[in-house]
Amino acid sequence: MYTKKQIVEVEIIDLGEKNQCFGRLDDGMGIFVQGTAAVGDTVRAEIFKIKKNYLVSRFHELIKPSPHRINPICRYFGLCGGCKWQHMEYTEQLRLKHKQVQDALKHIGGFHDLECDPCIPAPELFGYRNKMDFSFTDLRYLTTAEIDMEPNEHDKPFDFALGFHAPSCYAKAIDIDHCDLSPKEMNIALNAVRAFCLRHKEELPIYSTRSHTGELRNLVVRKGGNTGEFMVNLVTSTHNPKLMKVLCDELKSALGDRLTTFVNNITSAKHTVAFGEKEFVLHGPGYITDRLDGYTYRISANSFFQTNTTQAEKLYTLILKSAQLKPTDVVYDLFCGTGSISLFASGHCQKILGVELVESSVCDARENAKRNNVENCEFIQLDLKDIKWIENDMREFGAPDVIITDPPRAGMNPKAVKMLLKIAPPTIVYVSCNPASLARDGQMLCEEGKYKLVHCQPVDMFPQTNHVESVARFERV
Numbered sequence: 001m002y003t004k005k006q007i008v009e010v011e012i013i014d015l016g017e018k019n020q021c022f023g024r025l026d027d028g029m030g031i032f033v034q035g036t037a038a039v040g041d042t043v044r045a046e047i048f049k050i051k052k053n054y055l056v057s058r059f060h061e062l063i064k065p066s067p068h069r070i071n072p073i074c075r076y077f078g079l080c081g082g083c084k085w086q087h088m089e090y091t092e093q094l095r096l097k098h099k100q101v102q103d104a105l106k107h108i109g110g111f112h113d114l115e116c117d118p119c120i121p122a123p124e125l126f127g128y129r130n131k132m133d134f135s136f137t138d139l140r141y142l143t144t145a146e147i148d149m150e151p152n153e154h155d156k157p158f159d160f161a162l163g164f165h166a167p168s169c170y171a172k173a174i175d176i177d178h179c180d181l182s183p184k185e186m187n188i189a190l191n192a193v194r195a196f197c198l199r200h201k202e203e204l205p206i207y208s209t210r211s212h213t214g215e216l217r218n219l220v221v222r223k224g225g226n227t228g229e230f231m232v233n234l235v236t237s238t239h240n241p242k243l244m245k246v247l248c249d250e251l252k253s254a255l256g257d258r259l260t261t262f263v264n265n266i267t268s269a270k271h272t273v274a275f276g277e278k279e280f281v282l283h284g285p286g287y288i289t290d291r292l293d294g295y296t297y298r299i300s301a302n303s304f305f306q307t308n309t310t311q312a313e314k315l316y317t318l319i320l321k322s323a324q325l326k327p328t329d330v331v332y333d334l335f336c337g338t339g340s341i342s343l344f345a346s347g348h349c350q351k352i353l354g355v356e357l358v359e360s361s362v363c364d365a366r367e368n369a370k371r372n373n374v375e376n377c378e379f380i381q382l383d384l385k386d387i388k389w390i391e392n393d394m395r396e397f398g399a400p401d402v403i404i405t406d407p408p409r410a411g412m413n414p415k416a417v418k419m420l421l422k423i424a425p426p427t428i429v430y431v432s433c434n435p436a437s438l439a440r441d442g443q444m445l446c447e448e449g450k451y452k453l454v455h456c457q458p459v460d461m462f463p464q465t466n467h468v469e470s471v472a473r474f475e476r477v
Helices: 090-107 184-199 241-258 309-323 340-348 359-371 387-397 414-423 435-446
Strands: 007-015 021-024 030-034 042-050 054-064 131-137 161-166 169-175 216-223 230-236 261-266 278-283 287-292 295-300 330-334 351-356 377-381 402-405 427-432 451-459 469-476
Touching: 007 030, 007 054, 007 090, 030 042, 090 435, 090 451, 131 169, 131 184, 161 184, 184 216, 184 230, 184 241, 230 241, 230 287, 241 261, 241 278, 287 309, 295 340, 295 359, 309 340, 309 402, 309 427, 309 451, 309 469, 330 340, 340 351, 340 359, 340 377, 351 359, 351 387, 359 377, 387 414, 402 414, 414 435, 427 435, 435 451, 435 469
Parallel strands: 030 054, 230 261, 330 351, 330 402, 351 377, 402 427
Antiparallel strands: 007 021, 007 042, 021 030, 042 054, 131 161, 131 216, 161 169, 216 230, 261 278, 287 295, 427 469, 451 469
């Protein structure tokens, strides 16, 4: 009945997985629409995948806009894989983020009667990110208009790009000169590094994921949201002291006193993750600091820190509220990163054990505790799949009354969830950046009847995107 490349008209009624939208055709057939559609739109879409019970299509044309649709401000909207919700009013973004959490907990986790509050809004809708990761590629992503242009009409080279990957297009990147989610220092650094690298293309070729040769991999910039300290981290395959010195001077010229530190991380990995195996400090101390609720945090190039400083303070306050800590409580902070949650909670409990896999983050966490004169926090480097080792540390440190876990987007390894069930603290506070992972792990925690989910609070850490953070409280039955 349906064919590939067929154009159909559909009203968008809901969100789908992976930032798709969803609607139903006149015969009841479900259809997912990829692209810049919004809930409430009526669109034409081109079918490219036909399944037994649903279709998958690409946005083709807007017929009737949603009452919540607005004009995006970004020139790269619809190409970049980042802020895909700029075309929706912020109140609608908040409604949909709350719905994502509610739906995941209900349909994936099986939690039907739960308390899930409305999503807490962010005060800053643009320029709020304290970290950006730009990718180098030797293939520039071309728009439809650019594909139709003659070679001499292009004002940028085909074999160089520094920016963001288009969705599901990891071999190419969109060469950008401005990101509206970044503070101005990040855009200045982006353009200064691009200009330098274009002038030194022969000496610093872009790393190729096809041949696994080349130098330039990633540009990572970080800014302390409450301190203004600014880091530039260039990730390359090898260290070239002479060229890095020249780049350092150019960054100082472009940024002035705003440049706090410049580091060159090198890696031999064949993937494109911006994580260095060795680091060279060209300027400053090699790290920046930021402040949350009076605590100062050291942040190294490879360390995790919440990406929205302003909202991080709200998030951590919610974690404390959810944990309901007492002065006698022993707390474990899993996936503790640089110890930001641990320190934030340190004045409300007896002691805290922070557990983290990344060595540089553990070092930063220990340094942060010293820097803030916090003596009731300890930090260990440990893979949470190694249950026997956490049991050894638990015997030495004491059994936890509360466990706070803040895993990465993929959630917790099933072995780590089993570890939680074995330790069985009275309270588990799960901090999530992925509703589906929260729902899956929450179901594992509750399926044996040992725990129940009593409350969940979504928080918007990333305006203009489909991402949503949430804090969930599980109580032992």
